[in-house]
Every structure is written in structure tokens, then in C-alpha cells.
Amino acid sequence: MTYNQSPWSLSDLFPSQDSPEMKAGFDDLDNKVVEFEALRPSLSTDMSVEAFLKMLQLLEAISRLANRIADFAELSFSADTQDQAIQAFLSDVESRMAIMSNRTLFFSLWWKGLEQAAADRLMAASGDYRYWLEEMRHFKPYTLTEPEEKIINIKDVTGTRAIVNLYNTITNRYVFHLELDGEVKELTRGELMVYVRSHDPALRAAAYQEMYRVYGQDATILGQMYQTLVRDWHNENLDMRKYANPMQVRNLANDIPGDVVDTLLRVCQDNFSVFQRFFQLKARWLGLERLRRYDIYAPVVKTDKKYDFDQAADMVFDAFQLFEPKFANLARRVLDQNHLDSEVRRGKMTGAFCATVAPDITPWVLANYQGKPDDVATLAHELGHAIHSQLAAEHSLFTFHASLPLAETASTFGEMMLVDRLLATEKDTSVRQTLLFRQVDDAYATVMRQAQFAVFERQAHDMINKGATVDELSHAYLENLHQQFGDALDVGDEFRWEWVSIPHIYQTPFYVYAYTFGQLLVLSLYQQYKAEGESFKPRYLSLLSSGGSKSPEKILSDAGIDMHNARFWQGGFDVISGLIEQLAAIPVAK
Numbered sequence: 083m084t085y086n087q088s089p090w091s092l093s094d095l096f097p098s099q100d101s102p103e104m105k106a107g108f109d110d111l112d113n114k115v116v117e118f119e120a121l122r123p124s125l126s127t128d129m130s131v132e133a134f135l136k137m138l139q140l141l142e143a144i145s146r147l148a149n150r151i152a153d154f155a156e157l158s159f160s161a162d163t164q165d166q167a168i169q170a171f172l173s174d175v176e177s178r179m180a181i182m183s184n185r186t187l188f189f190s191l192w193w194k195g196l197e198q199a200a201a202d203r204l205m206a207a208s209g210d211y212r213y214w215l216e217e218m219r220h221f222k223p224y225t226l227t228e229p230e231e232k233i234i235n236i237k238d239v240t241g242t243r244a245i246v247n248l249y250n251t252i253t254n255r256y257v258f259h260l261e262l263d264g265e266v267k268e269l270t271r272g273e274l275m276v277y278v279r280s281h282d283p284a285l286r287a288a289a290y291q292e293m294y295r296v297y298g299q300d301a302t303i304l305g306q307m308y309q310t311l312v313r314d315w316h317n318e319n320l321d322m323r324k325y326a327n328p329m330q331v332r333n334l335a336n337d338i339p340g341d342v343v344d345t346l347l348r349v350c351q352d353n354f355s356v357f358q359r360f361f362q363l364k365a366r367w368l369g370l371e372r373l374r375r376y377d378i379y380a381p382v383v384k385t386d387k388k389y390d391f392d393q394a395a396d397m398v399f400d401a402f403q404l405f406e407p408k409f410a411n412l413a414r415r416v417l418d419q420n421h422l423d424s425e426v427r428r429g430k431m432t433g434a435f436c437a438t439v440a441p442d443i444t445p446w447v448l449a450n451y452q453g454k455p456d457d458v459a460t461l462a463h464e465l466g467h468a469i470h471s472q473l474a475a476e477h478s479l480f481t482f483h484a485s486l487p488l489a490e491t492a493s494t495f496g497e498m499m500l501v502d503r504l505l506a507t508e509k510d511t512s513v514r515q516t517l518l519f520r521q522v523d524d525a526y527a528t529v530m531r532q533a534q535f536a537v538f539e540r541q542a543h544d545m546i547n548k549g550a551t552v553d554e555l556s557h558a559y560l561e562n563l564h565q566q567f568g569d570a571l572d573v574g575d576e577f578r579w580e581w582v583s584i585p586h587i588y589q590t591p592f593y594v595y596a597y598t599f600g601q602l603l604v605l606s607l608y609q610q611y612k613a614e615g616e617s618f619k620p621r622y623l624s625l626l627s628s629g630g631s632k633s634p635e636k637i638l639s640d641a642g643i644d645m646h647n648a649r650f651w652q653g654g655f656d657v658i659s660g661l662i663e664q665l666a667a668i669p670v671a672k
């Protein structure tokens with residue numbers, strides 16, 4: 083078939099940013115917020131179920147409209163980041179939305195403070211909103227008095243948030259120098275990191291050395307910022323809010339029990355040897371005695387194979403169709419409604435994403451399709467996200483979105499369906515190898531690397547509390563790498579500065595394990611599918627259709643998965659080992 087690659091249509095949201103419909107949208111939003119504010123006095127312990135539901139529905143309508151406006155602005159910006167009118171519109175929308183969310187904030191504060199019996203009575207009658215309401219209340223025991231919360235909010239602006247902003251400002255203006263074809267080039271971090279996947283071993287080493295030379299120069303100050311953030315985390319969350327440990331704050335937000343995270347991280351540590359074996363094989367394929375840390379993403383094969391876009395889209399649909407026709411239909415809908423923008427153009431945002439606006443609106447997908455086997459897999463990944471949210475369309479705006487640890491369940495699975503299909507049909511060995519390497523490289527970066535970041539974070543929080551210096555933290559970080567890689571890799575000393583280059587541990591402490599969780603979950607699910615075939619599908623479909631309407635634990639246990647059980651997570655590593663064995667069996671063409 084022939085498909086359109088040109089810019090998407092946003093007309094399902096608004097005709098344009100200066101249309102009468104957009105103006106009416108803003109007016110309508112304001113009227114609804116006024117209406118919502120007027121209901122504030124009706125909030126009470128003994129308010130009727132009808133009055134409560136009316137407020138929830140109104141809040142949902144407000145959020146839906148706010149999403150439509152904000153996503154219109156953001157999607158317009160992604161399609162053309164250089165258009166000044168769009169930039170101005172986007173920042174106007176952002177500030178209006180911040181004001182709007184402040185005006186409706188009273189509801190969640192009241193709800194969190196409400197006594198249990200009254201909350202139970204209202205939740206029992208709130209249908210699909212229930213889990214969303216329940217989850218908000220998880221924070222009740224850790225919430226301080228209103229004046230205390232206000233002081234923390236105000237002081238955070240010039241405290242922790244200011245430090246994170248400074249960290250971003252300092253690190254985003256770093257300029258990296260790399261000699262390319264005899265000429266020294268100035269690069270951004272993103273541009274520099276392209277070369278860690280270069281075919282030239284000297285260039286891979288130079289890219290990493292330059293990266294940590296620059297970060298290392300500022301390591302004392304960046305490390306100090308981290309120490310300050312960690313101390314604040316401890317003072318606020320442990321001393322004042324009485325969380326039991328630093329990671330519990332994030333676990334509660336993800337609604338994942340602490341023992342599950344402990345098990346997950348322990349299983350990763352038990353499987354260090356899986357990737358060590360991969361790195362040893364990779365050394366052999368690259369003709370090296372031993373791999374260096376610089377070489378872990380080194381390409382082993384070169385493929386020139388290109389797929390034109392129509393061919394790629396058909397391959398993705400075929401793979402989905404083979405699994406379940408419904409998947410193919412939901413993915414097709416994104417293209418049929420012109421919600422996909424896949425061409426490469428100047429000023430368009432790089433990378434790929436899927437944006438979901440509301441349950442009843444088909445998501446938008448952005449990709450920069452260049453024809454490589456990788457790009458086909460990315461297309462399958464993003465369309466997988468689109469399938470996930472459409473399957474959950476029966477839920478409310480507050481409950482259709484999968485929570486962070488489950489957010490990659492359909493996307494990564496979709497990618498694996500495509501890779502399997504390609505492995506089965508593609509005769510070209512270099513393409514097959516490229517795809518398998520992509521799978522294992524990604525599994526390393528998403529599963530093990532992130533798990534070890536979380537392990538380091540836990541250790542660092544403990545050490546900083548006991549007064550550790552920046553050098554002591556760097557030493558601990560290097561030790562973490564040595565444990566992970568064993569004898570399989572040579573790790574350059576400059577990698578001791580890697581931790582000061584990870585924005586996540588500054589911005590959102592303990593965020594990273596969600597990546598590990600999500601990826602191992604999908605690998606385990608995929609293994610179940612391979613083992614069970616047809617009988618797996620209804621369980622999987624109902625898992626996806628749950629969206630975010632239940633806790634991750636409930637969603638998974640309904641699908642027959644016990645996330646407390648180490649063997650479940652081990653299943654994910656067994657898939658990775660299987661991929662590595664497949665690679666080991668293919669002779670590498672030199």
C-alpha cells in the first residue's frame with residue numbers, strides 16, 4: 083500500500099492556533115474552571131455521591147479540554163520547532179495551564195485530607211475513577227499540614243528546583259570537541275554520543291573520553307549539587323514526612339511495593355554473567371582480546387539494507403495482524419486518520435514518540451523514518467504505544483493511561499513481534515544480526531544499566547547521609563561498574579564521573595528502575611506468549627485494556643503474574659540469554 087509520510091493533521095483537535103475554535107476552547111475552559119471553583123463550598127465529609135461525581139466529571143472535562151489545547155500546542159511545536167508563532171503560542175499555553183491547575187488544586191488537597199470513612203463511601207460509588215482516587219490518598223500519611231506544605235513548595239522553587247535548573251543549565255551548555263577527518267568539531271552531548279556507535283574503535287574511545295573529560299572538569303560542583311539534593315531528599319522525606327527509606331517515595335508514586343523493587347534489582351545482580359557473556363562474544367566478533375567499556379555499543383555488522391516507508395508500514399501491520407487482527411486495525415487507524423508524521427524535515431523534532439490526548443481520540447505518532455531496519459522497529463514500537471492507549475479507551479481520562487512501569491508493555495512487545503517476523507522472513511544475514519544486536523544492546527541499556535544506576539543511587543543516598551565526599555562517591559561508582567562487568571570489560575578510570583552525567587538521578591531520584599521493570603516484564607510476557615500461543619492472548623489483551631485503572635500489582639496478578647516472585651523476572655533474562663545464543667550461532671561475516 084501507499085501511505086502518507088507528510089506532516090500529520092491536528093484537525094481532530096483544532097483547525098489552527100488562531101482559529102475561532104481555539105478561542106472558544108480557551109473560553110470554555112475558563113467557564114468550566116469557574117464552575118468548578120463555585121462547587122468548592124459543597125466539599126464536605128457528608129456530601130452526596132451525586133455532588134461528588136458531578137465534580138469528578140467536571141474535573142475530567144476540564145482536563146480533557148486542557149489536554150486538547152496543550153497537546154495541540156506541543157504537537158505543533160514538535161512538527162516545527164523553529165516557527166516563532168508556535169513557540170510563542172506554546173509558552174502562552176503553558177503559563178495558562180499552570181494557572182488553571184492551581185485554580186483546581188484545592189480538590190486534590192481536600193481529597194487527600196478527607197477522613198477514611200467518608201473517602202471509602204465516596205470511592206465505593208465512583209466507578210472507574212476509583213483507583214485514581216485511591217492512589218491520590220496513598221500520600222496522606224506522608225502529607226504535612228497545609229502551612230508546612232506551602233513553605234516546602236515555596237522554598238523548593240529557590241531550593242531543590244533551582245539546583246536542578248542550575249545543573250541543567252550548566253550541563254546543557256557543555257561543548258564537546260572531537261577530531262573528525264582531521265578536523266576538530268564542536269558537538270553537543272547528543273551529537274557526541276553518536277560516535278560511541280561508530281565502526282572506528284579510536285573514535286568510540288575518544289567520544290567517551292571527551293564526554294567525561296568535560297563532566298570531570300566540573301565534577302566537584304556537579305557532585306556537590308547532587309549531595310545537596312540528596313540531603314534535601316532525606317531531610318524532607320525521611321525526617322519530616324517519615325518515609326521509611328529514600329526509595330519508598332518513588333515506590334509509592336509508582337504504586338510498586340518495595341520488596342518487588344528489591345527482588346527486581348537482586349535478580350539483575352544475579353544475572354551479571356548474561357551480559358558479561360555477550361560482551362565476551364562481542365569482543366570475539368570485533369576481533370578484540372577483550373572489550374573495553376568504550377565498545378559496548380560498537381556495531382558488529384554493517385548493513386546497507388533499506389526499506390521504503392510503504393514496505394516498512396506493511397511489515398509492521400503484517401506482524402501485528404499475525405499476532406492479533408485488532409492490533410493491526412488499531413495501528414492502521416493512526417495512519418488512516420493522518421495522525422502519523424514520519425518524514426525527516428528541517429526543524430522537526432528528532433527521535434520518535436506517541437502522544438495520547440484523551441481516551442476517545444486516536445493518538446498521534448512522530449517518527450523520523452530513514453529506512454534502516456532500526457527505523458522499522460521504532461515504527462512498530464511507537465504504534466505499539468498507540469495500540470495500548472486505544473485498547474484502554476473505555477476508561478476515564480484519569481485511568482486510561484498505563485502507569486510508568488507498565489507504559490512500555492505494548493510498545494516493546496510490538497517491537498519484538500516485528501523483529502520476530504523479520505527474523506523469520508528476512509534472508510539477509512546482516513539484517514538479522516543487526517536486529518538481534520539491537521535487541522541485546524537495548525536490553526543491556528534498559529535493563530542492567532538502569533538497574534545498576536538505581537543500586538548506585540541507593541548506596542549514594544546512604545553514603546551522603548554519612549558524610550561521603552564526591553571522590554568517595556566516584557570510587558563507589560567505579561566499584562559498581564567493576565562488579566557489573568567483572569573481567570568481561572576494561573573500564574577506563576574516567577567512567578568514575580559517569581554518575582554526575584545522569585540527569586535522572588538529579589531530577590527524579592529512583593526513576594530509573596521503572597525502565598528495568600518495564601523491559602523485563604515485556605521480555606517475560608513475550609516468553610509466555612511463545613510458550614503458550616493462543617491462550618496467552620486474552621490475558622495479554624485484558625492487561626493492556628486495563629490501562630491505568632488498577633494498581634500495577636492488580637493488573638499483573640489478574641494476568642497471572644506474581645511480581646513478587648524472582649522467577650518471573652528471571653524469565654526476562656532467559657529471553658535475553660536466548661537472543662545471545664541465537665547471535666552466537668550466526669557466523670559473523672567479516
Ligand SMILES: [Zn+2]
Binds near residue numbers: 467493
Ligand atoms: Zn516507548
